[in-house]
Amino acid sequence: MRTEYVAVPVAQAIREDGVAAAIQKKHVASVLYTYRCTLACRHCLFSCSPRKPNVHVGLEDGLEYLRRLHQTDRVVHIAGGEAMMYWSALIDLCREAGREGVAPHFVETNATWCISDALAYRRLEQLRDAGVLGLLISACPHHQHECPAENYDRCFRAAVEVFGDRNVAAARLTMDELRDFEAIARDEERLADYVRANPPCLVGRAGEALARYLPDRPISELAHDSTWKGPEDHMACRTQFDPATIWEIHVDPYGNVTTCCGIIIGNARRAPLAGLLSGEGWLANPLVNVAYHEGPTGLLSMAVERGYVPRDGYPQKCGLCWEVRKFLRPHFPDILGPDEVYTVD
Numbered sequence: 001m002r003t004e005y006v007a008v009p010v011a012q013a014i015r016e017d018g019v020a021a022a023i024q025k026k027h028v029a030s031v032l033y034t035y036r037c038t039l040a041c042r043h044c045l046f047s048c049s050p051r052k053p054n055v056h057v058g059l060e061d062g063l064e065y066l067r068r069l070h071q072t073d074r075v076v077h078i079a080g081g082e083a084m085m086y087w088s089a090l091i092d093l094c095r096e097a098g099r100e101g102v103a104p105h106f107v108e109t110n111a112t113w114c115i116s117d118a119l120a121y122r123r124l125e126q127l128r129d130a131g132v133l134g135l136l137i138s139a140c141p142h143h144q145h146e147c148p149a150e151n152y153d154r155c156f157r158a159a160v161e162v163f164g165d166r167n168v169a170a171a172r173l174t175m176d177e178l179r180d181f182e183a184i185a186r187d188e189e190r191l192a193d194y195v196r197a198n199p200p201c202l203v204g205r206a207g208e209a210l211a212r213y214l215p216d217r218p219i220s221e222l223a224h225d226s227t228w229k230g231p232e233d234h235m236a237c238r239t240q241f242d243p244a245t246i247w248e249i250h251v252d253p254y255g256n257v258t259t260c261c262g263i264i265i266g267n268a269r270r271a272p273l274a275g276l277l278s279g280e281g282w283l284a285n286p287l288v289n290v291a292y293h294e295g296p297t298g299l300l301s302m303a304v305e306r307g308y309v310p311r312d313g314y315p316q317k318c319g320l321c322w323e324v325r326k327f328l329r330p331h332f333p334d335i336l337g338p339d340e341v342y343t344v345d
């Protein structure tokens with residue numbers, strides 16, 4: 001059970017400690033607003049990019065998702081992709097949700113849109129006035145490959161002023177550190193060192209673009225690899241598919257509910273969302289069941305039964321999972337999706 005953080009309700013955790021600390025204590029639940037993004041980061045598990053379909057969560061669906069997500073006692077946010085690409089629809093959703101008392105606690109952004117102080121303050125103040133309490137801003141060498149350091153810095157400063165320091169989940173970075181991120185992104189050797197020191201889960205674009213920096217190892221050595229939120233002490237992926245321990249649960253524009261990117265647990269258009277979010281029926285999903293009990297080696301066995309030829313080694317536990325999932329996808333199109341994640345463009 002989530003014993004370390006179940007005791008304090010999310011609203012109290014945010015009130016007492018702020019959004020950034022509450023995220024760590026209560027974990028998160030999100031509306032994955034769109035798979036489109038202004039960036040196409042090499043480490044992106046969701047394979048987001050500007051080339052993804054022009055699809056985002058609609059107003060009615062978004063309101064319903066937010067109502068249900070708030071019942072999970074997690075910190076609720078709007079994620080992507082880059083939701084700010086659809087600013088007018090996004091602020092409409094936040095305002096309408098705010099009127100109902102279900103505004104997201106925070107919005108996640110890569111700050112590419114922050115091209116002036118005026119725009120940064122205007123949008124962040126409008127989010128705050130709609131009832132949003134904070135902002136999460138991403139920064140790392142992969143983000144700063146295309147997002148200028150100035151945009152991050154501008155967004156961060158405005159967010160701290162608008163929402164208050166403890167409600168901004170973002171690294172406190174100097175311009176020199178941000179410039180260094182830009183430099184790492186453009187230097188093959190430094191990028192390789194960075195990836196080895198900070199390996200992302202090798203799923204989605206990360207699985208295609210960054211696996212080459214990590215050496216293959218025998219499957220027997222992969223069990224303790226870190227996954228989304230730290231390593232498990234076995235090959236099984238129980239943490240990822242137990243509502244008591246998962247780090248994040250998403251609902252995407254198609255109604256797909258996921259905890260581990262690209263493995264659809266269920267769909268809100270076919271089953272009640274409240275049940276899906278609470279874990280009801282998760283283990284009836286054949287791939288979730290295998291991942292929960294056996295992890296990627298169980299998925300590998302399913303693939304071998306269908307003709308997959310294993311390699312001698314893989315660079316990571318999640319990297320093995322990604323390779324096997326790509327093979328299994330035609331056999332389980334409703335579970336291994338959506339297309340956006342598996343089409344790495």
Ligand code: SF4
Nearest residue numbers: 037039041044081110
């Ligand atoms: S990691 Fe974030 S900013 Fe980068 S492409 Fe993915 S969604 Fe966009």
Ligand code: SF4
Nearest residue numbers: 227237260291318321
């Ligand atoms: S091995 Fe697969 S199921 Fe397990 S955490 Fe990694 S991506 Fe998710």
